[in-house]
Amino acid sequence: MPTAFPLPSDLSPATVTNTASLLRIVALALISGAAIASRLFAVINFESIIHEFDPWFNYRATRVLAAKGFYEFWNWFDPTAWYPLGRVVGGTVYPGLMATSGVIYNFLHALNLPVDIRNICVMLAPGFSALTAWATYMFTKEMKDESAGLLAAAFIGIVPGYISRSVAGSYDNEAIAIFLLMFTFYCWIKALKLGSALFGTLAAVFYFYMVAAWGGYVFITNMIPLHGLVLILMGRFTSRLYVAYSSWYVIGTLSSMQVPFVGFQPVSTSEHMAALGVFGLLQIVAFVQLVRSHVSSKQFQDLLFVVLVTAGLVGFAAFIGLTYKGAIAPWTGRFYSLWDTGYAKKHIPIIASVSEHQPTAWPSFFMDLQFLIFLFPAGVILCFHQLRDEHVFVIIYAVMASYFAGVMVRLMLTLTPVVCVASAVAFSTLLDTYVDAAEPDDAEAPADSATPSESGAAAKKTKKAAAATPSSSGSALSDLVAAAVPNKKKGIYGLDTRFAIIVNAIGMLAFFVFHCTWATSSAYSSPSVVLASQNPDGSQHIIDDFREAYYWLRQNTPETAVVMSWWDYGYQIAGMADRPTLVDNNTWNNTHIATVGKAMSSSEEVAYPILRKHDVDYVLVIFGGLLGYSGDDINKFLWMVRIAQGVWPEEIQEPNYFTPQGEYRVDEHASPAMKNSLMYKMSYYRFSELFGGGPSTDRVRNQQIPKVGPTLDYLDEAYTTDNWIVRIYQVRSEDLLGRDLKSANAFAQGKKRKRSKPMSRRRPIV
Amino acid sequence: MPPKPAPTAAAPSSAVQTLWKAYNEQTSDRLKFIDAFLVFLMFSGIVQFAYCVLVTTFPYNAFLSGFGSTVGQFVLSASLRSQVNPENKNEFKEVSPERAFADFALGSIVLHFFVFNFLG
Numbered sequence: 006m007p008t009a010f011p012l013p014s015d016l017s018p019a020t021v022t023n024t025a026s027l028l029r030i031v032a033l034a035l036i037s038g039a040a041i042a043s044r045l046f047a048v049i050n051f052e053s054i055i056h057e058f059d060p061w062f063n064y065r066a067t068r069v070l071a072a073k074g075f076y077e078f079w080n081w082f083d084p085t086a087w088y089p090l091g092r093v094v095g096g097t098v099y100p101g102l103m104a105t106s107g108v109i110y111n112f113l114h115a116l117n118l119p120v121d122i123r124n125i126c127v128m129l130a131p132g133f134s135a136l137t138a139w140a141t142y143m144f145t146k147e148m149k150d151e152s153a154g155l156l157a158a159a160f161i162g163i164v165p166g167y168i169s170r171s172v173a174g175s176y177d178n179e180a181i182a183i184f185l186l187m188f189t190f191y192c193w194i195k196a197l198k199l200g201s202a203l204f205g206t207l208a209a210v211f212y213f214y215m216v217a218a219w220g221g222y223v224f225i226t227n228m229i230p231l232h233g234l235v236l237i238l239m240g241r242f243t244s245r246l247y248v249a250y251s252s253w254y255v256i257g258t259l260s261s262m263q264v265p266f267v268g269f270q271p272v273s274t275s276e277h278m279a280a281l282g283v284f285g286l287l288q289i290v291a292f293v294q295l296v297r298s299h300v301s302s303k304q305f306q307d308l309l310f311v312v313l314v315t316a317g318l319v320g321f322a323a324f325i326g327l328t329y330k331g332a333i334a335p336w337t338g339r340f341y342s343l344w345d346t347g348y349a350k351k352h353i354p355i356i357a358s359v360s361e362h363q364p365t366a367w368p369s370f371f372m373d374l375q376f377l378i379f380l381f382p383a384g385v386i387l388c389f390h391q392l393r394d395e396h397v398f399v400i401i402y403a404v405m406a407s408y409f410a411g412v413m414v415r416l417m418l419t420l421t422p423v424v425c426v427a428s429a430v431a432f433s434t435l436l437d438t439y440v441d442a443a444e445p446d447d448a449e450a451p452a453d454s455a456t457p458s459e460s461g462a463a464a465k466k467t468k469k470a471a472a473a474t475p476s477s478s479g480s481a482l483s484d485l486v487a488a489a490v491p492n493k494k495k496g497i498y499g500l501d502t503r504f505a506i507i508v509n510a511i512g513m514l515a516f517f518v519f520h521c522t523w524a525t526s527s528a529y530s531s532p533s534v535v536l537a538s539q540n541p542d543g544s545q546h547i548i549d550d551f552r553e554a555y556y557w558l559r560q561n562t563p564e565t566a567v568v569m570s571w572w573d574y575g576y577q578i579a580g581m582a583d584r585p586t587l588v589d590n591n592t593w594n595n596t597h598i599a600t601v602g603k604a605m606s607s608s609e610e611v612a613y614p615i616l617r618k619h620d621v622d623y624v625l626v627i628f629g630g631l632l633g634y635s636g637d638d639i640n641k642f643l644w645m646v647r648i649a650q651g652v653w654p655e656e657i658q659e660p661n662y663f664t665p666q667g668e669y670r671v672d673e674h675a676s677p678a679m680k681n682s683l684m685y686k687m688s689y690y691r692f693s694e695l696f697g698g699g700p701s702t703d704r705v706r707n708q709q710i711p712k713v714g715p716t717l718d719y720l721d722e723a724y725t726t727d728n729w730i731v732r733i734y735q736v737r738s739e740d741l742l743g744r745d746l747k748s749a750n751a752f753a754q755g756k757k758r759k760r761s762k763p764m765s766r767r768r769p770i771v
Numbered sequence: 772m773p774p775k776p777a778p779t780a781a782a783p784s785s786a787v788q789t790l791w792k793a794y795n796e797q798t799s800d801r802l803k804f805i806d807a808f809l810v811f812l813m814f815s816g817i818v819q820f821a822y823c824v825l826v827t828t829f830p831y832n833a834f835l836s837g838f839g840s841t842v843g844q845f846v847l848s849a850s851l852r853s854q855v856n857p858e859n860k861n862e863f864k865e866v867s868p869e870r871a872f873a874d875f876a877l878g879s880i881v882l883h884f885f886v887f888n889f890l891g
Contacts, residue, residue, distance in 0.1 A: 199863075199865050199866060200854065200862060200863045200866055201865070201866055201870075201874055202847065202850050202851075202854075202871070202874035202875060202877075202878045203870075203873070203874040203877060203878070205850075205878070206874070206877055206878045206881050209881070210881065213885075243862055244853040244854075244856075244859050244862050244863070245862055245863065247849070247850065247853060248850040248853065248854065251846035251847070251849070251850055252846065252847060252850060252878050254846075255839065255842060255843035255846050255847070255882065256843065256878065256881055256882050256885065258839070259835075259836065259839045259843065259882065259885045259886065259889065260885045262832070262835065262889060263885060263888055263889060269831060269832075269835070272835065288846070291849070291853070296790060298858060299790055299793040299794050299797060300786070300789060300790045300793055308786075
């Protein structure tokens with residue numbers, strides 16, 4: 006057979022396999038290194054700090070776990086959260102993340118390595134990303150071969166879609182969950198392939214870990230049954246499927262109920278019923294198969310078929326009946342919002358108000374996946390070529406995850422692994438085809454050759470033909486294709502064509518690396534607790550207002566001082582300022598959050614009794630108008646209004662906060678409800694003084710704030726940070742003489758107030 | 772396992788009899804032994820379920836773990852049965868009967884660890 010370039014012929018097969026496996030190990034080690042290293046931008050550009058919002062709670066809980074041990078953590082009741090209700094932390098968290106850090110912490114300390122718990126928490130996500138790369142390698146290896154596995158590992162190691170949730174310091178459940186997701190899927194595929202109860206058990210154990218770590222475990226709970234169901238419907242029931250699924254389901258379900266936060270849900274909610282249904286179906290199908298193996302009478306088989314269908318229908322009817330009766334909880338609102346994107350905004354504004362629950366914008370697919378996004382469909386199509394059981398899994402996964410990623414930005418994370426796997430399959434097929442030295446034989450028609458990676462365009466056809474011989478499933482299709490394509494010689498001749506394609510492919514890979522590095526360093530590595538900006542000379546300027554304010558609270562207020570803020574900042578206040586908060590990112594109590602929303606969106610007179618009733622001492626608002634920080638409370642204000650309106654529709658109405666023209670304004674045209682709201686007053690209190698008589702511009706909304714700013718009668722400004730991002734107000738106690746605070750204030754200011762009536766100040770401008 | 776006689780009136784009882792006969796003739800003693808265990812587990816599960824429906828579900832976790840242990844043991848044994856069944860040799864190329872039993876033992880240990888933990 007002619008070759009395009011000389012191949013060494015004196016190598017023994019053993020040498021080749023040994024070298025290949027050594028190279029694989031080295032490559033995997035390097036991929037792990039790259040995965041960890043690219044996540045360290047956050048530490049290098051900023052510092053070793055916990056990021057964002059939820060990680061602060063996880064960090065706080067982990068500190069409790071490390072300091073007091075697991076039992077204390079399990080029984081931890083936190084009286085400072087959701088003041089005055091408190092929160093049973095042990096029963097309302099997914100403890101997997103904290104437990105993992107706690108185990109690592111104790112292990113290192115047992116080795117006399119006194120590593121700070123914070124550094125463990127910061128470095129946990131990069132460490133697990135290396136494991137994710139390995140798990141993806143194992144998974145893809147089952148789909149195609151080792152080289153595709155290595156490509157997939159490299160892709161998932163640096164792809165921004167996954168880095169966005171796992172940079173150093175992003176100490177959130179997703180940090181370990183993606184590894185668990187991939188490894189559970191790998192065990193499942195392996196169990197299905199081998200028909201091994203061992204791998205089924207392993208899948209169940211890792212499923213348990215996943216349940217303990219992330220609410221997204223429901224994805225696995227439904228993916229595996231869906232795969233099983235599709236295989237049954239395709240007529241691919243095997244005893245291997247029975248073994249794999251039964252061992253996974255029984256152990257997995259029982260173990261998932263050990264997590265207190267999950268409790269009895271696996272046997273009582275609709276989200277988990279698909280798994281139970283498929284389990285029951287499998288038992289019936291297996292029984293029928295067994296009987297069929299003993300009796301071959303046609304009549305009996307027909308009878309069994311009828312029994313099977315009846316059982317399925319009865320089971321489905323029972324499910325519906327039980328749902329109506331209330332024995333099985335119907336789908337939760339979070340689940341509905343996946344099917345109807347407008348559902349959350351109407352019924353559960355708290356969910357809709359989170360930015361990561363918004364539908365995904367098209368550019369972010371390219372931002373997060375770059376060239377993988379157009380290799381992805383090619384990889385899925387290649388899965389159809391062989392269509393073994395595990396390829397069916399990738400296809401289903403791809404379809405489901407693509408849909409979910411389109412619905413919610415956050416679920417891009419579950420799409421990313423399958424994109425990496427499918428793209429790696431496509432890319433490695435491309436490389437296999439073009440790196441292969443074999444040239445088409447002139448004498449031989451390409452369709453007759455047995456080697457699948459024979460030649461370029463014809464390779465796919467031959468592959469199809471080769472794949473069709475063992476499994477009869479796709480034979481009709483490939484016959485059709487073979488008939489349609491005239492039997493001409495096709496293939497890759499010479500080095501130039503190979504060279505063109507391979508250089509192009511390597512170029513794509515190189516640009517992918519550049520893109521990933523750029524996206525990681527510029528978009529995904531900000532701790533968001535510390536902000537960065539650039540000085541005119543290009544050097545970095547750190548804006549540290551959040552910590553400034555939280556430390557002020559920590560050092561200047563009594564430990565029992567209750568701080569009210571919008572729920573986004575609850576975890577940070579608890580973590581950094583160590584003060585009780587009214588609401589936090591747990592968002593379990595809608596009414597409580599609506600109460601805060603009502604206090605923020607109503608006038609001082611209405612808000613004051615609410616504040617007093619909740620023992621609020623300090624109110625904290627985030628204000629970005631001076632600096633141009635767009636994630637501030639005024640921009641979130643409409644959600645506070647909406648959430649409050651959901652509970653008190655007659656007191657708070659969203660339209661009141663818009664101008665008659667329907668605009669959302671904060672300048673002098675702002676609506677009265679807006680101007681009188683506590684949030685507006687706290688944000689713009691004394692803002693115009695800062696500009697010394699000049700026009701005072703809110704840089705986020707690009708609007709001019711009225712010269713005469715709002716006045717506060719019931720609150721005192723306590724602290725405002727350097728760049729005005731955080732403003733803290735102290736709630737006044739009741740007047741000693743029993744007057745209401747407004748008139749007391751007016752009395753105290755007395756004549757001065759009359760002299761400085763707005764009229765006199767306005768005169769100079771005119 | 773002995774077949775449940777199909778409840779439909781159309782089922783001729785002779786079919787069930789042939790099935791029973793075929794089963795008795797074709798199945799090795801080893802598999803019959805496993806089948807006996809499966810039948811025992813099935814009755815145990817039925818009794819527990821009947822208790823749950825008729826009397827009380829009160830310690831729900833205790834019921835779930837008890838029922839789960841029978842169902843789990845049932846499917847693990849059924850898996851073992853299909854793995855060691857000589858007819859399925861083609862399907863389980865990499866699972867020898869010894870390996871199958873080791874898998875079964877490990878699965879049962881893990882299962883009963885969780886059962887014991889959940890018992891309350």
